Amino acid sequence: MKAEIIAVGTELLLGQIVNTNAQFLSRECAARGIDIYFQTVVGDNEQRLLASLQLAASRADVVICTGGLGPTQDDLTKDVLASFTGRKLVLHEPSMDAITAMFTSRGIHMVESNRRQALMLEGSDPLQNDTGLAVGNALTFNGTHFVLLPGPPKEMKPMFMNYAVPWLQSLMTDEVPLYSKMLKFAGIGESNLEHQLLDLIQAQSDPTIAPYAKEGEVTIRLTTRAHSAAEGEEKLKATEEEIKRRLGEYLYADQDVPIETIVLQLLAESKQTLAVAESCTGGLLSDLITAVPGSSTSFLGGIIVYSNALKHKLLDVPMEVLEGEGAPGAVSSETAVILAEQLLVRTGSDFGISVTGVAGPSPSEGKPVGLVYVGLAQKDAKTEVFTLQLSGNREFIKQRAAKRALYQLWKQLKEN
Amino acid sequence: MKAEIIAVGTELLLGQIVNTNAQFLSRECAARGIDIYFQTVVGDNEQRLLASLQLAASRADVVICTGGLGPTQDDLTKDVLASFTGRKLVLHEPSMDAITAMFTSRGIHMVESNRRQALMLEGSDPLQNDTGLAVGNALTFNGTHFVLLPGPPKEMKPMFMNYAVPWLQSLMTDEVPLYSKMLKFAGIGESNLEHQLLDLIQAQSDPTIAPYAKEGEVTIRLTTRAHSAAEGEEKLKATEEEIKRRLGEYLYADQDVPIETIVLQLLAESKQTLAVAESCTGGLLSDLITAVPGSSTSFLGGIIVYSNALKHKLLDVPMEVLEGEGAPGAVSSETAVILAEQLLVRTGSDFGISVTGVAGPSPSEGKPVGLVYVGLAQKDAKTEVFTLQLSGNREFIKQRAAKRALYQLWKQLKEN
CATH class of the missing domain: 3.40.980.10 (MoaB/Mog-like domain)
Structure with missing residues (x-):
């Protein structure tokens, strides 16, 4: 109708x-x-x-x-x-x-x-x-x-x-109901995702394939008509599998939830805990995590090391790493590594994520707006650093950096 | 048009x-x-x-x-x-x-x-x-x-x-332009504010008086038609003064800016610094503050003490205050005071704000959803605690608690 x-x-x-x-x-x-x-x-x-x-x-x-x-x-x-x-x-x-x-x-x-x-x-x-x-x-x-x-x-x-x-x-007795499924992706932009599915999107008839984007996440909704959930799943199966074959590494959920929900679920299942150190995201990463009811099970808390003084005082980044001629600076992979690793020491968490970068509007330490380092430390494993070059205004960069940090943790949790 | x-x-x-x-x-x-x-x-x-x-x-x-x-x-x-x-x-x-x-x-x-x-x-x-x-x-x-x-x-x-x-x-050159002014209020709800201005709102003709609310802030827009800013100001003057007479203690700006912008401005003017300790707001307060470009001048950072373990480890709240028979608990004025005061010690900031409460959806420590304590510590002054009973869902409560914390700091900065 x-x-x-x-x-x-x-x-x-x-x-x-x-x-x-x-x-x-x-x-x-x-x-x-x-x-x-x-x-x-x-x-x-x-x-x-x-x-x-x-x-x-x-x-x-x-x-x-x-x-x-x-x-x-x-x-x-x-x-x-x-x-x-x-x-x-x-x-x-x-x-x-x-x-x-x-x-x-x-x-x-x-x-x-x-x-x-x-x-x-x-x-x-x-x-x-x-x-x-x-x-x-x-x-x-x-x-x-x-x-x-x-x-x-x-x-x-x-x-x-x-x-x-x-x-x-009561007016619709002869129609077959709609059956929909949401596939949620992170770590990939909307236009890149669409590009990789363009032939499927252009040839779509049943199921229909509708992509749309929020900051740092992309959703695809598959829709068909079916008399039961089982019939619906069957009708979506071939398309869903083809999408997974192409983009499986970015697919974090087959329901409409943000990535932080899935990360918290994986942490709770493996009885592991998380702490974060935020510089350029300034609290947003923690805010996203704590927006999920029950996040306290796995999220211990975080340290917002906005100033260099706090990076040094609270998470032991040496002043000679942060400042001075030839120093790597606050926005560097060196700082990201120390922040993430010190989180494990200071909070006793199993995972430590750090985010340090330039949110803008002006460059900092001679580094461009949008340059962000994400550090991921894990007990008894080597710390990893991911270098991002993000675009958009201050708010976008904070949002995208926080979502990318969650994406990297999600990938690590899946691999473990 | x-x-x-x-x-x-x-x-x-x-x-x-x-x-x-x-x-x-x-x-x-x-x-x-x-x-x-x-x-x-x-x-x-x-x-x-x-x-x-x-x-x-x-x-x-x-x-x-x-x-x-x-x-x-x-x-x-x-x-x-x-x-x-x-x-x-x-x-x-x-x-x-x-x-x-x-x-x-x-x-x-x-x-x-x-x-x-x-x-x-x-x-x-x-x-x-x-x-x-x-x-x-x-x-x-x-x-x-x-x-x-x-x-x-x-x-x-x-x-x-x-x-x-x-x-x-550029298309509207023959119309007498509208002249508007925004008055921004915090620490008061929309219906209470409207109630106190009801006679003015009902009798409005020129200027028009339009109140509207966002989470934790209320805005009144006064509008008239005027050929110049000076004429506009003159025509708004009597209404604006009457509103200020009734609600001046909640009025934090006469332009459309969030309260965090004004707080940061006052801190920068007095060359003072701020650090925050967040429990129930989970990073949102820091996120609001760091959304303002240039916030790094006065905002040192924060500690998100989401778990009791971190309240103890990072900000020295004694375990016997947090847990056990008859203890005040994490959601208490005792905890709010210690968190705020320890911020000054740990970060060297001039002001420390703490927020601890029950964001929901379930009660915690037998305390109701929406009960929030805001601690405000200041160098060489007595620490204050504000008890809030907020309504709404988890997201609303986080938002309202963060805005109320900023409102209390704004009041303190005005008084200093």
Whole structure:
């Protein structure tokens, strides 16, 4: 089924809030084989909302609206759909009773406008609001299915999941559901990855192959239609194996998780611990790791040796390595090695990662912006150093350096 | 001027990412007197993108597109606008040189598709990309002004602010320009702040008063129309002074900067240094600080004492404070004090901030999610501890705790 989402609200057009509803609905629809072709945001304006409904009805099977079901004069969605479909608005008694009861229980005088929240289009199906007052609506008009949901996410989400989804699924009995799988890659850029899969991407039909990138990670989503997970896996198998054959060394997960989650999982499984020493990433690497619930099992902590003084005081990098004529300097493989190895001594961790480089905006020690050294020390093994030349602004370089450090640790953990 | 935003990308329609670009552009346009009437999201599909451009051109003065400027076969925005306007795509040499230089400097083989990022519509104005490879475009066709921006926010935002805004403003010469001022608050929640200004917000006409919140910070934007900065300041003065009278103790800047920028400024002015000890924020506080260029002047570094072992080993918190029957525990004001004070000893900094708490999702040491202690130690002064009870998920709590720690340091620096 082809679908569109229309979010109604001037606050969205003023940029006061972000349209997270569209993301939520798109994701939940995609997972159920309802394909979203357009998302639209329109203000609390009768003409423009009507034009948006007309356009959506002319090209989609399903039109999902969020917002504009509240009590105020600005809340127009039901009125406009009523005039578009030529239906009357009628009172939904159970919703009216719930509204009255709420005001009574809180001892507040109910202003008349609250009655508007219990209105529904004649001949539509009410969608119950378990977490708010405005009743939702679902109806079919001239072959288009309309679903009206409230704007606040805490009302919209449960109404959609508990009442709108079953209503939509009752219309889709003959369709085969979508089955998707995410493959996650690190240590390789989006254009390089796509280049290596170009023939597959260009020839794709079933499954479809969709690559996309976030900072320091690339994702490929494989999608097919299948009646069961087993059938889905079978249909994806040949494509997945071909991708793995070409890019297996960068593939860290077959689900949508960041690389830090997998690194922490591998550390926990092998009962090993990690500590980090950050210079140019300035805490970001630790922040990514500690964003994962349960990271405390394997992550002991870190030392942010931002200044040379702390590189020397806290992790024993000799001042003659850091400064002076002919010294390797803070941004050097020598410093990266000492930082990583001293972590093992100071914290007792099994692994020590260090990151030192030039995040910019200006060069440092005569070294270019984007030059980064990652040190990887491991108990009873030789310390390795990886030299990176990263591009982008300060924020990008911090992000890419942190992700590359995690990638190197992931590779080491896989090899062990 | 009437404007529309078209975001291009199947990943938005699949709900894989949220359209924060539309919010950013809407807010920035609103602040400059450009009224957004519609936001549209369309996939990487030639026909549907063309239909969206035609529709937008038929009803708006300005059409701002984001996304679809990358190197892959999916990146269609320039091609589709070229066919809509009947213009050719030509190579923008400076962008091509930058792309080639970037690949050469990193020693990576450049795949041919990267050339696509340097293409622009014939007769358009290039919009320079300071943080990525794809060049933007601005052009006027049949009375509609088109602006093409890249999809990644880190590239889109600087390109819009530095190059697209001046281009758009050059079209708006007869309008009395908008004059805006941002007031930035920390240490107070959005609803509390709004509550204290409710009468002003409800009675607003000129200047307009628009509050909005990011994690741990609240911004008020005052806007009027004025021919000069002096006239603008004069027209904002009475409102600004009334706001300051009510909420001055939370107001840390009258420009749009994060609190860490002001803290670093105050530290640099007084030639003082800072070190941090992070437990529950796990590196985020350091990451925020080191995101500011030049932070190395005053920020020595930090110690991420995520585990109790490191709290003991690296910052000398006695094990009997951390663990055992009746011990205060890691999440306690005792631990916060020792961590902050030991920072001064270990790093030689003038200020030491410590953050220890329960970020969740589960309680810890029998203490509730959101309980956080911030310690603030200062050379030759008594160490202070602030107890916070924060709400939200793990990410929110980390963010709010880090911002509150910065707020406490800012207050101290103002008092000194």
